[in-house]
Amino acid sequence: MAENDRKPFSGVLWAGRLAEKPEAEAFAFQASIAVDSRLAQDDIRGSRAHAAMLGSQGIIAADMAAKLDAELERIAGELESGTLVIDTTAEDIHSFIEGILTERLGDAGRVVHAGRSRNDQVAVDFRLYLKHAVPELLAELATTIAALLDVAEKHTESLMPGYTHLQRAQPVTLGHHLAAWCAGLARDRSRFTDALNRLDECPLGAGALAGSGLPLDREATAKALGFARPTLNSMDSVADRDFALELSAACAITMTHLSRFCEDVVIWASEEFKFIDLAESWSTGSSIMPQKKNPDFAELIRGKSARTTGNVVTLLTLLKGLPYAYDKDLQEDKEALFDSIDTVRTCLRMFRGMMSGARFNTARMEAACTGGFLEATDAAEYLVRKGLPFRKAHEAAALVVRDCVAAGQSRIADRTLVDLKTRSALFEADIYDAIKPAACVAARKLCGGPAPDEVRRQIRVLRSLL
Ligand code: ARG
Numbered sequence: 001m002a003e004n005d006r007k008p009f010s011g012v013l014w015a016g017r018l019a020e021k022p023e024a025e026a027f028a029f030q031a032s033i034a035v036d037s038r039l040a041q042d043d044i045r046g047s048r049a050h051a052a053m054l055g056s057q058g059i060i061a062a063d064m065a066a067k068l069d070a071e072l073e074r075i076a077g078e079l080e081s082g083t084l085v086i087d088t089t090a091e092d093i094h095s096f097i098e099g100i101l102t103e104r105l106g107d108a109g110r111v112v113h114a115g116r117s118r119n120d121q122v123a124v125d126f127r128l129y130l131k132h133a134v135p136e137l138l139a140e141l142a143t144t145i146a147a148l149l150d151v152a153e154k155h156t157e158s159l160m161p162g163y164t165h166l167q168r169a170q171p172v173t174l175g176h177h178l179a180a181w182c183a184g185l186a187r188d189r190s191r192f193t194d195a196l197n198r199l200d201e202c203p204l205g206a207g208a209l210a211g212s213g214l215p216l217d218r219e220a221t222a223k224a225l226g227f228a229r230p231t232l233n234s235m236d237s238v239a240d241r242d243f244a245l246e247l248s249a250a251c252a253i254t255m256t257h258l259s260r261f262c263e264d265v266v267i268w269a270s271e272e273f274k275f276i277d278l279a280e281s282w283s284t285g286s287s288i289m290p291q292k293k294n295p296d297f298a299e300l301i302r303g304k305s306a307r308t309t310g311n312v313v314t315l316l317t318l319l320k321g322l323p324y325a326y327d328k329d330l331q332e333d334k335e336a337l338f339d340s341i342d343t344v345r346t347c348l349r350m351f352r353g354m355m356s357g358a359r360f361n362t363a364r365m366e367a368a369c370t371g372g373f374l375e376a377t378d379a380a381e382y383l384v385r386k387g388l389p390f391r392k393a394h395e396a397a398a399l400v401v402r403d404c405v406a407a408g409q410s411r412i413a414d415r416t417l418v419d420l421k422t423r424s425a426l427f428e429a430d431i432y433d434a435i436k437p438a439a440c441v442a443a444r445k446l447c448g449g450p451a452p453d454e455v456r457r458q459i460r461v462l463r464s465l466l
Pocket of ligand 1: 032036092118119122328330331
């Protein structure tokens with residue numbers, strides 16, 4: 001048999017060129033079906049738009065285009081209902097679906113790939129997937145923010161210590177603290193939205209890298225698939241994974257936020273703090289220590305931020321030094337981003353559930369505002385209001401704190417007015433009201449501050465963003 005008469009082996013899209021199929025283990029190594037089968041519905045949408053365009057451009061017969069569309073719709077339904085099961089020995093989802101089409105339609109199935117490459121196909125599928133997966137994340141973020149704001153709203157007057165260096169710093173409220181978390185999550189939403197806007201371009205028609213000589217209508221397929229426009233440059237279309245990088249970074253930042261919130265929760269749940277009482281159903285026990293009620297959910301969310309950070313590094317490393325345009329390396333992109341998206345989605349849900357079931361020990365939080373001299377800054381500001389330069393006021397208040405420590409007192413209010421006047425003659429009897437924790441909080445009514453009305457305003461602003 002002459003070289004060119006060899007029958008192509010079946011099951012892959014590139015068998016015409018190669019007479020021998022890789023051995024099973026090698027074939028499985030280069031296959032991606034295990035990861036990209038979640039793109040099945042998006043792949044079918046892309047193929048339907050492409051086939052319809054081939055028909056309307058006269059590249060294939062109109063009745064063939066109609067046949068393809070009907071069969072692709074049927075396949076989508078069968079996959080949805082489970083009557084058609086994805087063959088996990090196929091190379092990838094694109095090969096599997098084209099294979100089923102050809103099996104069922106014969107030559108009609110063989111025309112669908114005209115003017116297309118899996119390089120532009122996978123870029124389209126990935127973007128189509130993200131165009132619905134990312135809005136789902138946005139919704140999870142919105143629900144999480146709303147749930148936290150519900151709690152914050154109830155605690156705009158619940159005093160608690162604010163910390164820097166994990167040392168008691170100044171009194172704030174629980175509402176202020178929770179609104180701080182939400183401000184971060186609100187930025188996360190805008191980051192995802194930005195990335196979504198930038199990825200809203202359709203690579204279909206870019207082919208392997210250089211487009212096609214066939215009269216494809218890229219505007220039409222972009223429009224049919226709900227993209228704002230076709231991508232500008234065919235080489236960039238198949239080489240670009242900026243959208244994956246941006247989204248993986250957005251995921252990692254969201255997870256970093258959750259990780260920090262969870263660290264707060266872990267600290268608050270300790271016997272030493274006891275600010276929060278997690279629900280029993282959102283805690284776990286110990287296999288050996290009978291008394292334990294551990295904040296495992298918070299710890300695991302904190303731990304899972306590691307993998308989303310890792311995925312950003314994976315994608316950056318994947319792209320660095322990759323020659324234009326398409327390289328098979330790019331197949332590694334989806335596993336990393338899918339993992340980040342799955343992780344963020346699950347962790348948001350778990351964090352929300354854990355927080356909604358938690359009870360706050362407001363009496364203990366308020367008590368922690370006494371001792372630790374959280375009122376020292378307010379004592380200094382009291383002197384500033386009376387005309388003392390801040391640096392002198394700071395020193396006077398610091399000396400008062402030293403006096404307290406030397407005398408074994410835990411509050412500035414434990415000093416008599418005579419004592420206080422030895423440090424500044426400007427101290428008067430009204431100092432005692434000014435340095436009560438609630439007064440310290442109420443005085444910080446500037447925009448962004450912890451005063452109850454101001455935090456209510458912050459909560460309204462955060463809600464208006466949802
Ligand atoms: N499975 C591949 C991916 O996930 C599809 C593109 C393959 N193209 C190629 N020339 N090998 O990226």
